Amino acid sequence: MAKKLVARTYLRSCLIAILCGSGMAATAFADTISAPGLSAPGTISYDVEGIPTIQASTDNDVAFLQGYMHARDRFFEMDLTRRKVSGTLSELVGASQLASDVQTRTLGLRRASWATLNAMSDDSRGWLKAYANGVNFWLSTQPLPPEYGALQLSRADPWTPLDTVIVGKALAFQLSFDLDIDRTIQFGAFQQAAAAAHVDPVALFFGDTNRFAPPDNRVTIPNFVPGASTSTSGSSTTSALAHTSLASSLPTLVAATNTPTQLVDDDTLALAIAYRAKIANVDFIAPHLKAREDRAGSNEWVVSGQYTATGKPLLMNDPHLSLALPPVFNEVHLYSSDSRYAQPLNVSGVSVPGTPGVIQGCNQKVCWGTTTNGLDVTDTFKETFHLNSFGLPYATMHNGVEEPVQWEFQSYFVNQMKAGTVDNLVRDNSIGYLNGAVTVIIPRRNNGPMVQLSGNIGLSVQYTGWGPTFELESFRRINRSQNLADFKTALSYFDVGSQNFAYSDTDGHIAYFTSAEAPVRDDLQNGNAPGGGIPPWLIRDGSGALHHDWLPVQHPQPNQALPYEILPANEMPFVIDPAQGYIANANNDPIGITLGNNPLAKQRPGGGIYYLNFNFDAYRMGQIDRKLSEFIADGHKITMQDMQQLQGNTQSLDAELVLPHLLGAYSNASASGAWPQLAALAADPQVTEAISRLTAWDFSTPTGLPQGYDSGNSPLLPAHPTQQQLDASVAASIFGIWRSMAVQNSIDATLTKLGLASYLPDGSDAYVAFKFQLDAFDATGGKGAAGVGFFNVSGAPTPQAGRDYVLLKSLQQGLARFASADFAAAFGGSTHQADYHWGALHRIVFSHPLGAPFSVPSAGNPYGFSDLGANLPGVARDGSWQTINVGSHDIRANSLNGFMFGGGPARRFVGEMATPINAVEIIPGGPSDVIGSPYYASQLSRWLTVNYHAMPIDSITAATGAPTVISFAPHP
DSSP states (O other): HHHHHHHHHHHHHHHHHHHHTTGGGOOOSSEEEEEEESSSSSSEEEEEEEEEEEEEESHHHHHHHHHHHHHHHHHHHHHHHHHHHHTTTHHHGGGGGGGHHHHHHHHHHHHHHHHHHSOHHHHHHHHHHHHHHHHHHHHHOOOOOHHHHHHOSSSSOOOHHHHHHHHHHHHHHHHHOOHHHHHHHHHHHHHHHHHHTHHHHHHIIIIISOOOOOOOOSSSSSTTTTTTTTTOOOOOHHHHHHOSSSSSSSSSSSTTTTOOOSSSHHHHHHHHHHHHHHHHTTTTGOOOOOOOOGEEEEEEEEEEEGBBBSOOEEEEEEEEEOOOOOOOOOOOEEEEEOTTTTSOOEEEEEEEEOOOOOOOOEEEEEEEEEEEEEOEEEEEEEEEEEOTSOEEEEEETTEEEEEEOOOOOOOOEEEEOOOOOOEEEEEOOOGGGGGGGGGEEEGGGGGGEEEEEETEEEEEEEEGGSSSSHHHHHHHHHHHHSHHHHHHHTTTTTTSSSSSEEEEESSOOOOHHHHHBBBBBBBIIISSSSSGOOOOOOOOEOOOOOSSSSOSSSSOOOOSSSSSSSSSGGSSOEEEEEETSSSEEEOOOOOOTTTTTTTTBBBBOOOOOOOOOOOOOOOHHHHHHHHHHHHHHOOBOOOHHHHHHHHTOOOOOHHHHHHOOOOOOOHHSSTOOOOOOHHHHHHOHHHHHHHHHHOOOOOOOOOOTTTTTTTTTTTOOHHHHOOHHHHHHHHHHHHHHHHHHHHIIIIIIIHHHOOOOOOOHHHHHHHHHHHHHHHHHHHHHOTTSOOOOOSSSOOOSSSHHHHHHHHHHHHHHHHHHHSSSHHHHTTTTTTOOOOOOGGGGEEBOOOOOTTTTSSOOOTTSOOOOOOSSTTOOSSEEEOOTTOOOOOOOOTTOOOOTTTTTOOOEEEEEEOOOOOSOOOEEEOOSSSSSTTTTTSSSSTHHHHTTTTTTOOOOSHHHHHHOOOOOEEEEOOO
């Protein structure tokens, strides 16, 4: 252990020496670069962090220089992204990605990007062209990054405005696209099992095991009324509690429509299974089979000046995305003195490499942040096709009428890497017409694709992002917003990739808006119930008979892009200067439509079902809301430091809410006259010790290791944990393994007995079901809405005894797992619970697409991070599943590396709306994606320990004293 600490400190010292001796000490460029495409001189100034400030005379010149800067620091990332999204990744990395390219190209984000580019204004296209010119100027004058050598490539395709739109579409897609495939397959299996068991599949699935009601009841805007002209909110607690019930409530699917309980027919199930098999291993698409909470999230909260120490609003944001290298975001400061505008562009924050502008940040007047909003903007349809003699569909059938489809022919090329041969790009002719060489496009589905075909039936996917959308224009306008009115207008251009926008300004306002266009379904609007009982989160009927179509536009909204009816802005959740003095969102249900376990229960102002989505997060919002409420109730005036500490909070709210059930089980088992088998568990010394540890736990999740990275510690020097941290670390490990075993011994075991072992709910849904069965036990006796018991134990004298036995047996089994050979690398086979430190399990590798040496940690790079130990890849970090400082892992984890995580804050930001704005931020990596650069992982240690760097809001401040300045002048 001591050797590792010495090595870590030594390597950090070496890294500091590199930074101080090379990049950090770089001097200003002596010569001015002559750049074709610029209209006037401009500069890129890199501060000591390697963060650029770009100054130029026009917005297009700023875009040119930002393109140059992005290419200099992140070109391989940009190239990889555009190819992954376009379905041309095999042209870069080889034949291993050909099958992925076929499926990605079939979906058609590149096709959708063409539609967007063609619909843009000339001014916007000129802005994107200027950015592309900057990228290509760098490409024409500089060598390619080292990854290309590894791929035996000596050149890269020029960047185009289309590529920028593709990158923007990709980000929106990742945050909003949801396939209904997995849920349909699961429900289809439940139908079959329920029939054999003579239980109601709707009750078993939606009432018991895949519930909509969140496990905690905090909402962003209590008492929100869709359609109201203004929105203010009261207490997030009392309103939420008024909607909460432990009784099972189900969407009125079958009963209200008198339809059969078979919501998924055999043909639909077979199509879904076949399509899933094709995309299950496609990195870009497969995550969209899962609930959105399992692939992306975020935290944001904003506090009114009435509750802060300075009297100025505070805004916090940390968007949760993949924690790979290079980081998702690139920090930048942009200044333009463009004479077309009354005020200069002076904006700072983070950008997405491949796109101009700032996506999250502040200008001189306004700060904003975002979290993903769970708006349901994707439907999968079962279609009937008419085929030609080659078996290709030429039309769909809708209400008995043929509707022509469109064909798009595809060609595929592969980088065939051979020793001594470079740029060996070869056409691949192995893809047949029905396997991806022809994409079938269905105009009725917003020009969405057919994704699966069997005979004359198939699946299509309708998504709001398949057509022209204008998120880039929205952010361009946000960057220049000077007040709340400007900001609201800018949001009207935000069409897909729904976000919860948190807003604050130097005038003292705080606000929250959901964004993007929400399609209105015919059956929900005009039938007031899902047609045929099939809700929008299962595969829907494309024939027209059940009225599942999106309604054509009838009431156009300002700057609307989607050619279908959408919810107006005043029906989308929003609040301005709420009475409670703060706003918080962490991907939770913003207004409580799911609290009664029925996402279809609320009505629109003029009639019809008010539907947003069916699946939300809960625990992070619950913790944030509780902490902010405590500050206010205690009369504590909130500071920036308070908010930074809250961003680093690692207390597990789910443990706080669920653990009392385990402690109660132990108390029952210890009582006189307890069932002997139950009493034996309570008498186990290991169980007794674990219960003692859990009883004393404060629900925090520190690593408990001196080489671990914990919130608030020094980013460079190891910190020996205190006894309290050691104890909390052990308790976190014990709770984590108990939670896993308890879910498996209750929800999983029950469903397995029904023949559903291959169709278990995902970990988050299973845990929600587990908590619900515990919370509702007094009313249900452990039997769910379908009448199935989830704590069945042979010989148990009462349902309570069976429940308590399952809970305590799970603890005993979990402790045995830790002592087993399977966990020897972490715990050495020890039976001493004091050895079970959380950091030995909770680890992360910041992975690069090409692996070592580009990943961190990995041998061969100079950045000073190393694996925790043999068979323990990654570095140890605090936090856990759905903590504020998130580090979510598989709920069912019970293996050595099962508690590792790979997603979290892609940026942490805290801003105070003073004049000038006072702000700090950090990203998980550094500005550069070039291995060997001192800025490759320069912020990673600070990110791991929730430390920050200053974020200057004024361009003069940002550029002053910059050690590196690159000057540009127009080409004569």
